[in-house]
Amino acid sequence: MTSIVEVRHVSKSYGNKQALKDVSLSIPAGRIVGLIGKNGMGKTTLIKLINDLLTIDEGEIRIDGQTPGTATKQIVSYLPERTYLDRGMKVKDVVRYFADFYSDFDTEKANRLIKELGLDDKMKIGTMSKGMQEKLQLILVMARKAKLYILDEPLGGVDPATRDYILDTILSNFAQGATVVLSTHLIADIERILDEVIIIEDGEIKQHVDADTLRGEQNCSIDEYFRRTYKW
């Protein structure tokens, strides 16, 4: 299987806090991969390195064979942990902005999802709740025809009833053959969509397994296994 993300012996520190310790992993193309770990374990740091938002101390990363940078940003659609949308803009203006900025952005799809998820395109970002802003951000990210979608805590501020809807939106909207990496500590909610699970603890990769294999071997859900093994 060809891999879309290769991380080789990557370490990263903030001052004297080592956030990632000699991390190596390979993510095959076409899979939905969960990056699972408790708060502060290094998920966002790894995701930011993949997105060229932080510099690597040691090791190397390749996205579709290339070092993270301008070229990889063309093929990676990234949902950051925090909302970054301009509060003064209306939903429809943000959609236009994305369409101008990304050549792979599908305006029709974005507008359809905005309707489906019950958002009003005339609303100003600043008047929307945090959960509504998160939904909009996810729509914008999923409306790109990217090779790789990286979603940092996509369910963060969304109510439980909406989570399934969001997951279905992810499932039914990523481009054919693309890869989705999503980070979360809410395993129970997302495990049904995962092909692979990467467990990160204290900046180290503890396990990288096929979701069905893990469930079969352990005879329980990934959520149960994770709670039992990592004292969740």
Ligand SMILES: Nc1ncnc2c1ncn2[C@@H]1O[C@H](COP(=O)(O)OP(=O)(O)OP(=O)(O)O)[C@@H](O)[C@H]1O
């Ligand atoms: N800018 C920073 N300066 C100093 N330490 C940082 C900084 N950003 C992260 N850290 C530390 O690095 C470690 C990993 O943080 P990171 O944000 O990658 O974790 P995470 O798994 O994404 O957590 P969460 O689920 O809470 O978002 C934590 O101990 C955190 O305190």
